[in-house]
Amino acid sequence: MRRLKRISLWRAGVPLALLCAGLLFATSATSARGTDLRPSRNTTLAGLVEEQSRRSAALVRQHATLTQEIEQLQEQQGSIDPKVAARLKSLSDAVGTTPVTGPGLTVTLKDAPKDVVRDNPDVDADWLVIHQQDIQAVVNALWAGGAEALTIQNHRVISTTGIKCVGNSVVLHGVPYLPPYKITAIGDKRKLQKALDDSKYIENLQDYVVRFQLGYDVTNESSILMPAYEGTLDLQSAAAPGFERTPTVSPTATGGR
Incomplete structure (x- = not known):
């Protein structure tokens, strides 16, 4: 029982x-x-952004290394026509796929300090942070001032580079970055500075620098070592002003030339 x-x-x-x-x-x-x-485990937004940035940067470096190895093997095997190779090398500086050195300027942009944000609860939050248009204004002014090469966050800027805001971060080449944002240009320092001073948009930004202590600092650089662009050069889509934009497919996606 x-x-x-x-x-x-x-x-x-x-x-x-x-x-x-x-x-x-x-x-x-x-x-x-x-x-x-x-x-x-760090699950804050800033931590996730930094982790993703490191991971993406590592993948970009790996891609650049493998691409360089492929090009070296092609040269050793003689699979690239010498005239074509010479032409590619001459265009590399203009495209941004080779490192360059020279004097220039570095512009650093920062959000308003935390105490300013705390002491101004009624102020629009958008007035207290750096936006993509602020970075674009600096980049455009530096190009207008004759910049020969340019980087953002030490990543080379080329003709297809896009800058986009996502939350409180800025995405560059698909990688998110948090402030401070550093824009560096190689060129005649006096012309670069004059272009910054003549920019109407930067003049408007300076008002917020005074009112809310947004960071805007220009540093003279006697010698800048600027890295080569290490990402893909494929152009996914483009549109000309005045023409209707139509979806396009990258030639590499279809096996075309």
Whole structure:
């Protein structure tokens, strides 16, 4: 009788234990909402942006290294026509695929300090941060001032480079970055500075620098070592003013030339 009683209790306890375990798993999943509950992991937005930036930069460097190895193997095998190779080399500086050095300027842009944000709760938050148009204004002014080469966050800017705001970060070549933003240009320092001073948009930005302490600092550089552009050179789409834009496909995606 006792043996039968123990078996009955065991049979009744197993489903109950499984039910409790299921409830615990469901509660944990609901509380986590798909996130990591371990406090040791950095799940803040800034941490995620920095982690993604490091990962993307590592992949870009790996891509550049493999591309360079392929080009070296092609040259060794003589698969590139010498005239074509010479032409490619002459265009590399203009395209931005080779490192360059020279004097120039660095412009650093920063959001308003935290105490200014705290002390101005009624001010539009958009007035207290650097936006993509601020970075674009500096870049455009430097190009207008005769910049020979340019980087943002130490990444080479080329003709297809796009700058886009996503939340409180700026995306460059598909990689998110947080402020401060550093824009560096190689060229005649006096002409570059004059172009910055003559920019109407930067003049408007200076008002917010005074009112809300947005960061705007220009530094003279006697010698700048600027890296080569290491991303893809494929142009995905383009549109001319006055013409209707139509979807296009990259030639490399279809195997064309």
